[in-house]
Every structure is written in structure tokens, then in C-alpha cells.
Amino acid sequence: MTLPQWLYQRLVSCFRGRKRLVLKISADAVAVSLSFFLAYLIRFDGALPASQRRIFISVLPFLLLVTLSSYYGFRLYKGLYQYSSAKDLLTLVTAHSVGLVAFRALLPLLHLPWTPHSVLLIFWALGLVLSGGVRFSYRLLREIAALPHKDRRPVLVVGAGCAGEMILRQLRIDAALNYYPVGIVDDDPDKRSTTIHGVPVLGTTKDIPEIASALGVEQIIIAVPSASARQMRTIVGYCEQAGVDFKTVPGPRELINGQVTLNQLRGVKIEDLLEREPVRTDAERIGDFLKNKVILVTGAGGSIGQELCRQIMEYKPEKLIMLDRAENSLFYLENDMKGRWIGGFTAVVGDVCDAAKLDQVMAEYRPEIVFHAAAHKHVPLMELNPEEAIKNNLKGTRTVAEVAKRHRVKRFVLISTDKAVEPTSIMGASKRLAELYVQGANRDGRTKFITVRFGNVLGSNGSVVTLFQKQIERGGPVTVTDPEMTRYFMTIPEAVTLILQASTIGEGGEIFVLDMGEPIKVVDMARHLISLSGLEPDRDIAIEFTGKRPGEKLFEQLWQKGERPRRTEYEKILVARSNGLDYAFVMQQLDAIQKAAEAMQRKEM
Missing domain, CATH: 3.40.50.720 (NAD(P)-binding Rossmann-like Domain)
Structure with a gap:
């Protein structure tokens, strides 16, 4: 420890609690007294006459009282000297000047001996120098103590x-x-x-x-x-x-x-590296849309479903029904909700393909808005189980939508994915079929059906970022399918906020697409995650390229070829209307695909 550091620490230990105020006032008292004495010496060329010495002694106590009271009144003792600034200096000038003017004005009123004007002017200047020095010397000592040495x-x-x-x-x-x-x-x-x-x-x-x-x-x-x-x-x-x-x-x-x-x-954080500008939404409009409404969220235990439930509760719905067939996810979500809100929600274990269960739920709670987030989403797994993708993603969507129409739900929002655009996987195809059904369902009935489509979200269950983080924790390698593969990324809260905003402007039949910014190379994402973990890519953690898996695309898209996107009133939300398909024919094909899936007829699918 250097000498300046030792001195600084000693001062810090002294300037604590009540000692701080006493020491500050004492230091100023010494500075004021010394300034006043030096002013007399300067004025009389170092030879102070006996008469002036008596005047000095008689008025000094009163000068101290007035000056220190002015300092106190201007709150000079509230600040920390180590953070003294130009503003503090200006306050000191004001307080010192006010104190001197008050002292001069009160001298005749209290019948105190006359003090020469020249002495007062010299005192004003010296007082500022010494009192300011008391404050800024503390900061100066602190900065000297902070100079570099081997321990820093x-x-x-x-x-x-x-x-x-x-x-x-x-x-x-x-x-x-x-x-x-x-x-x-x-x-x-x-x-x-x-x-x-x-x-x-x-x-x-x-x-x-x-x-x-x-x-x-x-x-x-x-x-x-x-x-x-x-x-x-x-x-x-x-x-x-x-x-x-x-x-x-x-x-x-x-x-x-x-x-x-x-x-x-x-x-x-990895979120810092995404090409995403802060989302600007109309919270008041979302509030008007959700407040005092009964709302059903399917797939509530999933990543998007959970965030939907949390954000919806912020807008004080009359009732939130959280439906999921995975009881563990629902259990943890319900416990989390109980720690945030008292009542206003209920958890329901149920399958979106179970029409009787859905009918019972909607008859009991009478939801006005349905957010359909339940879906199978893992591309390689669905390639191995194609009938399950069709049953859950297509049949589940049709079942929830048909029950919703029967119970006159006002608005149905399908949560979709960019993998539904020009799909090359069974998972993407099943979501595209769900989109087509929802567009067709909007053509009859009172329920407004809309779709919200977006890309990958960070931190969701089984997402590539989560997978990379687990591989890094195990010491690698981090596996990337192709060095040229890119994906769109968005945070879960941001995606859900935009889903809610898009839901407020849908009139039925639209597909809303969230502006995902620029696609990012997956290998770059992997390298950044390794570095952010305090490790060096290719040295501490290896990156292996495993080749493109069945159903995967190198580049994701956000629009079908026939869709005509246009801007909405919200800059991060785009919309496309129906692209002129023959929906009667589409519905026939959906029926055939669904029957083939239920019969486990993969070739026919």
C-alpha cells in the first residue's frame, strides 16, 4: 500500500457518521479563521496594530458563526468531498459571498467594531481558496491514491x-x-x-x-x-x-x-448481439384489448406460452385459462404465477386434440380470446414421427378452432413459425397446413382468425442457443450443421409483446409477420457463446460441423411466394392477406392428410 492510499483510507475511516459533519465544520472553521487572519496581515503589510488585533479577536467568533451558518444553509456539508465538482464550487462561492454580505450588514446592528472593506475583500478571496482547497484536496488525494501500481x-x-x-x-x-x-x-x-x-x-x-x-x-x-x-x-x-x-x-x-x-x-449477453432495435408498442391499446377479458392460452407450459401468460396477466384480464398437456410444465408455471399474482388465473391439464375436453373448458369459462401456442416444434424429431406433427399441429389447431367457433370466441390467434414458409420439413409443413386452415376458417362465422409468424426465439426449450450452452458446459464440442446456415433470432419477451400487439389490429384472415431484423450465422452465434462463457473457440471448445439434417434449411424465409406483405401502423409488424387459394379444395386436402396421419399412413400423408 502506497502512502497516498494509506492517508486516503485513514481519512475515509474518519469521515464516517457523525464524525464527518464535525470534521467538515472544524476544517471550515480553521480555513475561515486563517483566511481572516491572513487578510489582516496582508492589509497591514504583516505588522498588525494592537487596535486591529483587538478588532480581529472580537469579530472573529461572529464571522465564524455567520459564515458557517451560510455554508450549512446552502447544504455544503451534505455532499461527499471525494465527488466535489464545478457545481459544488459555485455553491461554495454563493454561500461564502452571502455569509460575507450578512456579516457586513450585521456589524453596525450589533455594535461590533468596524472592519476595513479591504480586509473583507481579501478575506473573501482567501476564504474561497482555503475552503475550496479543503474540499478538492480530499478528491485530489483520492485520485493520487488511485494512480497505477502493481496491484491494480x-x-x-x-x-x-x-x-x-x-x-x-x-x-x-x-x-x-x-x-x-x-x-x-x-x-x-x-x-x-x-x-x-x-x-x-x-x-x-x-x-x-x-x-x-x-x-x-x-x-x-x-x-x-x-x-x-x-x-x-x-x-x-x-x-x-x-x-x-x-x-x-x-x-x-x-x-x-x-x-x-x-x-x-x-x-x-447473446441478446446484445442481435440486430434488434427496441420494440415500441402501444401498451394502452393492448390493455384495452386484454383487460377484463377471459383469455385461453393453449400450450401454456411452453416457452412462448409461459411468457404469454405472464404478459397477459400484467393487463388485468378477468380470467386467464392456462391449458397444456404437460403437467410438469403447467405445475411450475402455476407456482410461478402464484408468486406474482393473487388469483385471476387457472391451470387446466388437457390436450388440444381432445374436443370433449376443450368443449368442457370453453363452456365453463367462456373465453373471448384464444392464443393457440400448443405445437410440436423440433424439426429432426418430427421427421421421425410425421404423423404426430400432423395430429398435434394440424388436428390440434382445427380442434381448438372449431370448438372456439362453436362457443363464439371473438378472436383466435395462431402462433406460427418461419419454418412454415416454403417448408422442407414435416414440422414446417404441418404448421403451414395450420396456417391455411386458420385462413379458411376465417371465411365463415363470427370468430376472427389471425396468424402471427416469427423465427427462432432465444432461450426457448430446445432452442439452438440453449443446446449450445449445454454443450459448452460439458466442455464441447459445439455442433453446428453447416458453416453457412443462418437463422432469424428474437427474444421471447419481445416476440410475445409483438404477438399481443398484432392481435389488437387483426381483422381476420391476416398473417402477421414480426420483423426479425437480419439473419445471423449459426456458427457465429456458437463462437460468440463460447467467448461469452470466458473460453476461446477452437482452442478451449471445439466446433464440429455435422451436416444438414433431414428437413433442415440453410436459410429461413418469412414470406410465402404468393403473399403480398405490407407495413402496418407498427414498424415491427408486417401483414399479408389471403393469397387467393381455393379454400374448399384446401379443406378437402387437409381432411385427407389428417385422416392419413390418424391411420399412421405415412406414404399417403
Whole structure:
């Protein structure tokens, strides 16, 4: 421990609790007294006459009382000296000036000896210097204590904006953090060769590997909360090349009042690397749509179903019915809901293919809105069990929809997938058949049928990201089917929010497609996940290419060839209406496919 650090820690131990106020007032009392005495000495050229000495002694107590009272009134003792700023200096000038004016005004009223104006002017200047010195010397000592030494880890900060400045300020003044900033990188050419809090801007983000190596950097802090996902992927790529641990400040949605602190630093999450802008939705419109309604969610135990249930409850429905055939998933969901809300929901174990069960549920609860999220979704598994994909995804959808029509449900929302577009798998085909049925069902009856289609969601049960994370935990290898395979990705809460918003604008027969941003290479996702786990791809964790599996596509699509997409009033939601199919013929074909599935006739399917 260096001498400045020892002195700083001793001061910190003294400036605690009630001692802090006493010490602050005492320090100011000494500064004011010394300033007043020096003012007399300067005014009388160092030879203070006896008469002036008596005046000094008689008025000093009153000057202390007035000046310190002014300091107290302006709340100068509420601040922490280690964070003294220009604003604190201005407050000190104001308080010191007000105290001096009050002292001068009260002298004749209290019949105190006259003090020369020249002495008061000199005192005003010296008082500011010494009282300000008391405050800023504490901060100065703290910054000296924070200077680099062998126990502190060198840090490189990415971003010379407001967030970077806040991070640098804390790093420079707090030795307890055990970090020392050695440089900044920023892509703004106007910031090259400048400094922030004495820390130089050394280059751009592409220079991260070289700078980190040259300066022995042990930690990189990404302080660019406004960075797009594309920019984050680029920055993370350079950090990975540097082979140094890296953390980031929260994004705009996580920050409070735009303030960044070091205790908010976290590891980069895979969500940070997705090309997704913050979703803007109309919560009031969603609330009007869901509030005081009875709502049924099928597949409630699944990833999308669970998030649907949670978000729907935020809008205070009259009743939420959570239906799923997987009792374990439903059990855990119900327990989670009980910890968040008191009543207003009920869990029902049931199969979407069981018409009698669905009829009983709808007769008892009379739902006005149905969100149909129940589905088989795993492509390779459904290739091995094609009849189950048809029964659950097509027959299940038809059964729920037909029961919903009988019970005059006002709105039916089918949750679909991008794998239904130009399908090459039985799972995608079964979901496309469900979409076709829902479009046809909308042509008769009072129920409005709509479809919401989107791509992969992060963190869902069995998703590629979850699979990669488990493979990394086991020590690898991480298996990727093809180096060129791409997928669209979205977070579960974001997808569900857009589902709810799309549901409010559907008039029946539409297919709403969520804007998924740019597709991302699956191998890049794997490499990022390995790096975010603190490991190095291809060295600590191997990546193996296993080849495309039956039913898989290299590239996903969001629109059928015959669909005509157009924008809606919400920028992240697009819509296509019916593409002119002969629905009577379609329904005949659906009947034939469903019968073949129930009879286990795979060739006929």
C-alpha cells in the first residue's frame, strides 16, 4: 500500500457518521479563521496594530458563526468531498459571498467594531481558496491514491462518450475498484489524440487487439450503451481477438436516468448481439384489448406460452385459462404465477386434440380470446414421427378452432413459425397446413382468425442457443450443421409483446409477420457463446460441423411466394392477406392428410 492510499483510507475511516459533519465544520472553521487572519496581515503589510488585533479577536467568533451558518444553509456539508465538482464550487462561492454580505450588514446592528472593506475583500478571496482547497484536496488525494501500481489491473475503455466518461471518472477516483484505465478507443476521428480525465484516446475499435497486447490490458469495458447489435458484434469480435476479459454497460432499456455506474457492469449477453432495435408498442391499446377479458392460452407450459401468460396477466384480464398437456410444465408455471399474482388465473391439464375436453373448458369459462401456442416444434424429431406433427399441429389447431367457433370466441390467434414458409420439413409443413386452415376458417362465422409468424426465439426449450450452452458446459464440442446456415433470432419477451400487439389490429384472415431484423450465422452465434462463457473457440471448445439434417434449411424465409406483405401502423409488424387459394379444395386436402396421419399412413400423408 502506497502512502497516498494509506492517508486516503485513514481519512475515509474518519469521515464516517457523525464524525464527518464535525470534521467538515472544524476544517471550515480553521480555513475561515486563517483566511481572516491572513487578510489582516496582508492589509497591514504583516505588522498588525494592537487596535486591529483587538478588532480581529472580537469579530472573529461572529464571522465564524455567520459564515458557517451560510455554508450549512446552502447544504455544503451534505455532499461527499471525494465527488466535489464545478457545481459544488459555485455553491461554495454563493454561500461564502452571502455569509460575507450578512456579516457586513450585521456589524453596525450589533455594535461590533468596524472592519476595513479591504480586509473583507481579501478575506473573501482567501476564504474561497482555503475552503475550496479543503474540499478538492480530499478528491485530489483520492485520485493520487488511485494512480497505477502493481496491484491494480490495467483497463481499456471502449467509447469516449458520456457513458465512457462516467466509467473513467469512477475508475480514476476509486482505488478500491482495483482497476486503472490505461486508454480509450473510439471510432470518432475527432476524438483521436484527446484525453478524458487524463486518459488518452489511443485509437479505434479495430486497434483493440494491438493496444491490449502493447499495454498488457487485463480487462476491457465496453461503454457504448447506444451501440447497435451490429456494432456490438464487431466490438466483441475485436475483444475476442485480444483474448482479454470484457464487460459492457447496460443498454438503453436497462439504464436508469441515463446514469452508468461500475456496479452495473455485466458480461455481454447473446441478446446484445442481435440486430434488434427496441420494440415500441402501444401498451394502452393492448390493455384495452386484454383487460377484463377471459383469455385461453393453449400450450401454456411452453416457452412462448409461459411468457404469454405472464404478459397477459400484467393487463388485468378477468380470467386467464392456462391449458397444456404437460403437467410438469403447467405445475411450475402455476407456482410461478402464484408468486406474482393473487388469483385471476387457472391451470387446466388437457390436450388440444381432445374436443370433449376443450368443449368442457370453453363452456365453463367462456373465453373471448384464444392464443393457440400448443405445437410440436423440433424439426429432426418430427421427421421421425410425421404423423404426430400432423395430429398435434394440424388436428390440434382445427380442434381448438372449431370448438372456439362453436362457443363464439371473438378472436383466435395462431402462433406460427418461419419454418412454415416454403417448408422442407414435416414440422414446417404441418404448421403451414395450420396456417391455411386458420385462413379458411376465417371465411365463415363470427370468430376472427389471425396468424402471427416469427423465427427462432432465444432461450426457448430446445432452442439452438440453449443446446449450445449445454454443450459448452460439458466442455464441447459445439455442433453446428453447416458453416453457412443462418437463422432469424428474437427474444421471447419481445416476440410475445409483438404477438399481443398484432392481435389488437387483426381483422381476420391476416398473417402477421414480426420483423426479425437480419439473419445471423449459426456458427457465429456458437463462437460468440463460447467467448461469452470466458473460453476461446477452437482452442478451449471445439466446433464440429455435422451436416444438414433431414428437413433442415440453410436459410429461413418469412414470406410465402404468393403473399403480398405490407407495413402496418407498427414498424415491427408486417401483414399479408389471403393469397387467393381455393379454400374448399384446401379443406378437402387437409381432411385427407389428417385422416392419413390418424391411420399412421405415412406414404399417403
